Amino acid sequence: MSEAFLIMMWPFLACLLLPGILVxxxxxxxxxxxxFVDLALAQVAAMGICLAIVLGxxxxxxxxTVWSAGFTLVGAVILTLTxxxxxxxxxxxxxxxxxxxxxxxGLLLLSRSPEGNEELRRTLVGxxxxxxxxxxxxxxxxxxxxxxxxxxxxxxxMLLFFNPEQGRSQGLRLWFWDFLFYVLxxxxxxxxVRIGGVLLVFSYLIIPAVSARLLVTSLxxxxxxxxxxxxxxxxxxxxxxxxLDLPTGAAIVCALGLTLLFIAIGKYVVRSR
Amino acid sequence: xxxxxxxxxxxxxxxxxxxxxxxxxxxxxxxxxxxxFGAIAREIGDDLVQVNVLAKPTEDPHFVDPKPSYIVKLAxxxxxxxxxxxxxxxxxxxxxxxxxxxxxxxxxxGRVLCAEGLALLEVPATLDRSKGDIHALxxxxxxxxxxxxxxxxxxxxxxxxxLDQEHSATYRQRLDAFNKHLxxxxxxxxxxxxxxxGKRLVAYHNSWPYFANRFGVKIDLFLEPKPGIPPTPAxxxxxxxxxxxxxILIIIVEPYQNMKTAETVSGKTGATVLEFTQYPGGxxxxxxxxxELIDYLVNTLATxxxxxxxxxxxxx
Numbered sequence: 041m042s043e044a045f046l047i048m049m050w051p052f053l054a055c056l057l058l059p060g061i062l063v064x065x066x067x068x069x070x071x072x073x074x075x076f077v078d079l080a081l082a083q084v085a086a087m088g089i090c091l092a093i094v095l096g097x098x099x100x101x102x103x104x105t106v107w108s109a110g111f112t113l114v115g116a117v118i119l120t121l122t123x124x125x126x127x128x129x130x131x132x133x134x135x136x137x138x139x140x141x142x143x144x145x146g147l148l149l150l151s152r153s154p155e156g157n158e159e160l161r162r163t164l165v166g167x168x169x170x171x172x173x174x175x176x177x178x179x180x181x182x183x184x185x186x187x188x189x190x191x192x193x194x195x196x197x198m199l200l201f202f203n204p205e206q207g208r209s210q211g212l213r214l215w216f217w218d219f220l221f222y223v224l225x226x227x228x229x230x231x232x233v234r235i236g237g238v239l240l241v242f243s244y245l246i247i248p249a250v251s252a253r254l255l256v257t258s259l260x261x262x263x264x265x266x267x268x269x270x271x272x273x274x275x276x277x278x279x280x281x282x283x284l285d286l287p288t289g290a291a292i293v294c295a296l297g298l299t300l301l302f303i304a305i306g307k308y309v310v311r312s313r
Numbered sequence: 314x315x316x317x318x319x320x321x322x323x324x325x326x327x328x329x330x331x332x333x334x335x336x337x338x339x340x341x342x343x344x345x346x347x348x349x350f351g352a353i354a355r356e357i358g359d360d361l362v363q364v365n366v367l368a369k370p371t372e373d374p375h376f377v378d379p380k381p382s383y384i385v386k387l388a389x390x391x392x393x394x395x396x397x398x399x400x401x402x403x404x405x406x407x408x409x410x411x412x413x414x415x416x417x418x419x420x421x422x423g424r425v426l427c428a429e430g431l432a433l434l435e436v437p438a439t440l441d442r443s444k445g446d447i448h449a450l451x452x453x454x455x456x457x458x459x460x461x462x463x464x465x466x467x468x469x470x471x472x473x474x475x476l477d478q479e480h481s482a483t484y485r486q487r488l489d490a491f492n493k494h495l496x497x498x499x500x501x502x503x504x505x506x507x508x509x510x511g512k513r514l515v516a517y518h519n520s521w522p523y524f525a526n527r528f529g530v531k532i533d534l535f536l537e538p539k540p541g542i543p544p545t546p547a548x549x550x551x552x553x554x555x556x557x558x559x560x561i562l563i564i565i566v567e568p569y570q571n572m573k574t575a576e577t578v579s580g581k582t583g584a585t586v587l588e589f590t591q592y593p594g595g596x597x598x599x600x601x602x603x604x605e606l607i608d609y610l611v612n613t614l615a616t617x618x619x620x621x622x623x624x625x626x627x628x629x
Contacts, residue, residue, distance in 0.1 A: 047384045047411060151543065161376075169379050170407040285382040 044282055051168050051288055054176045054235060055274035059244040061183045061228055063266035064190070066249035067259065068201050068221075073132065077119065078229050078245050080135045081222070082238050083142040084115035085230035086163040090149040112230055115142075116222035123218055166237025169281070169288040179231045186224045197221065240289045244270060247296040251303045273299045341477050344390040344417075346401045347374050349456045350427060352593045352602040353466050354394055357487045358473055361480050365390075367408075368401075370594035373569040375541070377404045387412035390423070392472055397426025398433060398453035425472045427465035428455055434522050457591055457610075458523035459499050462603055463492050498604055502611045503528065509618045514563045515556060515584070517570040520591060524610070532565070536574055544574050556582045562621050563614075565589045568596060585617050 069075060088111030092104035115138065122134045146163075190197060199207035200217045208214060232241050248266035255265050276299075277292030284291075341362040345351035351366035358364065365386045368377045387393065387408055395401055409417065416423040433451025455461045470488040474481035506528045513531040519540050525532040534555060538548035555561070562584045566575045575586045589610060590596045599606040 046413060047381060047388070151545075153542070167379060167407075169381060169384075170411060172407075172410075282381045285380050287378060287380060 048278055048282055050171050050173055050176055052274075052278055054168060054171050054179075055278060055292065056271060057176065057180050058183060058232060058235070059248075059270045059274065060267060061187050061190075062232065062241065062244040063248045063270050064187075064263055065225055065228060066245035067252065067262055067266065068197075069225075069245060070249040070253065071201055074135060075246060076132065076135050076139060077222075078225070079238060079242055080119075080139040080142065081112060081115050081226045082163075082229045082233045082241060083139050083146070085109075085112045085226065085233065086238070087111055087142045087146045087149070089163070090146040090153075093153050094149050108230055109227075112226035113223065116219060116226050119222050120215055120219040123215070162237065163233060164238050165287065166233065166235055166240055166289050168236045168240065168292070171235050175235055179235060182231050183228060186228055189220075189224060193217075193220075237289050239293050243293045243296045247273075247300050251300050254303055254307055269296070269299055269303075341473060342389050342391045343394065344386050344392070345394040346396065346405060348592045348594050349462070349603060349606070350394040350396070350465065350469070352606075353462065353491070354469055356491050356602060357466060357470050357484055359487065361477065361483065362473065367405075368592075370590065370592035370599075371568040374400050374592075375403060377401070379404060379408055383408050384411045387417065388414050390414060390417055391476060392423045392425060393417040394425040394427065394469060394472075396428055396453055396455070398428040398450045398455065399448040400453035422472060422475045425468050427468055428453070429468065431455055431461055431464055434526070435519075452519065452522055454520040454591060455523050456603075457521060457607075458527045459495050459502075459607055460527065461523060463495055466491055495604060498607070502607060505611050505615045506530065506618075508622075509615070512618060513559060513561050514565055515552065515561055515578075516565040516589075517567065517575060520567065521565065521589075528611070530614075534561070536564070536578065544571070549574070549578060553578055553581050556584060563587055563617055567591065585621070587613055587617055589613070 069077060085108045088108035089104055091111075092101070092107040095103075095107075097103045097107075118138065119131075119135070122129075122131055196207070196212060196217050199210070199212055200214060200221065204214055207217075229241055232244075236244075248269040249262070251269045252262035252265035256262055273295040274292055277295035278288065280286060280295065281288040281291035341358065343354050343358060343362045343364045345354055345364060345366050347368050348366045348370040351364050354362065354364045367383050367386065368374050372378075390412075393409070395405060415421070418424060428450070433453070433455060436451040437449065456465065466488055470484045473484045477484075510529040511531060513534065514525075515534045515536065516532050517536045519535055519537075521532040524530075534552060536544045536549065536552060538545055556578070562582070564575050564579055564584050564586045566572060566586055566588060567590055568588070572586070578584065579586050588596045590599060590606070592599075593602055593606045594600045596609065599609045
């Protein structure tokens, strides 16, 4: 046990500091029913990484970050343009298509690269166990900036999500705020994907948000419940990963899933009494 | 926030207690990256060492999934034995960083690089990613040549002796016994494969040049178009044509490689698929150790080749 603390400290800090903003954005995403938008943006960013690797850059070079960010930006533009406005196609369909095509394109690109399979797996499950202190701190700094932007423009973002009609009548340029949201969202998702992988990002976004919506109604309360769910599940997941020697990211995802299950059962029992 | 600090405090308290409980252990704590080094370390260390192996013998040593226990094992290690030819470079360095164990840092007597001092094959003239998963130091699968295993055993023995001088004579004795046994076996193995000199075989991945060189067979046709790149239809078609033209009837596959690809090719050519492994325990019958492993490989290959020969002789 004497190593447990040293070994799990940085994964632990990563899982405490970083999901905060994911939980908050998850509440927006669930509310707007664009649940798979993070998978789509993460996959588009991963496609950028794949292309950079094929062009001969290393996964950790700055060029790779630029490619990945550029692709995310393009993804954000597409998502903004396809915001449902009388189109007969639901946006969820577009999001699904972006995800699948980006994933397939990544596969095609990496089939020419020797470490292709390895990189693909890494984008999926991440390596939260081996996260470097500098990675945690950099990502946290990025998240603080994104969080600050969200707090500064909270009026506009709230209107965008909860009352777009009223926003439009107040002269809010919805497309701009939509675009800004997707860009910030893309930045958050892609920087956390490099640490935790697509599965963990999706879980931190959606599961605490869904749990919170099962229990409480006001946004501040939902944020609080979401954070508690994320923190408790992270601790349980990390503990089990260490004690039972399981892959860390997957253990946290399952802990989140189990927490949601318990909350749902608990709610059912309380209600049926 | 309170829960967080409570959790940290609890962990710290347990750490202190368990730290006091285990103060000294007499056995050398050895960690090997793969089971071939592990088997030789057991041979030489025997009752004087405790050996842990990181990669499963059925796992691709290029890509190993990191788990918390690996860092724990590395943190407790007195000695880390690795190939040192970039085979483990994708996963080992971050695990070592995570273990924060000064004893196994590069250059310390507790870090054994088995390839050090060996002349590796296929050292590339230029490094170019477009040629596939090329290793700058040469082909890292050197342990399939028993002579290289002797070299690795010597390096392991040196490290044991340096860190546990009290028993250095015992280690030296066991090394000599191991080398003697291996030398005797080598004569027998060579004799067994003598009738098949120059035979050409197909392998999934380029892991066998050392084995091929030592035993006089040719393993230079691969199902992978380039090392580490999954087989493509066009490349497989080319391999099948070559196999038919040259009447090549054996395909070597390792446990973590795609059996289906090999079976497809075998279905088109009538070739036999042989389960090979570089690691003791990778295939049933190789669990005993390094010598049992090579025994298995040579026997399997000799049996398949002699069957092929007798089938040819009986053709009208």
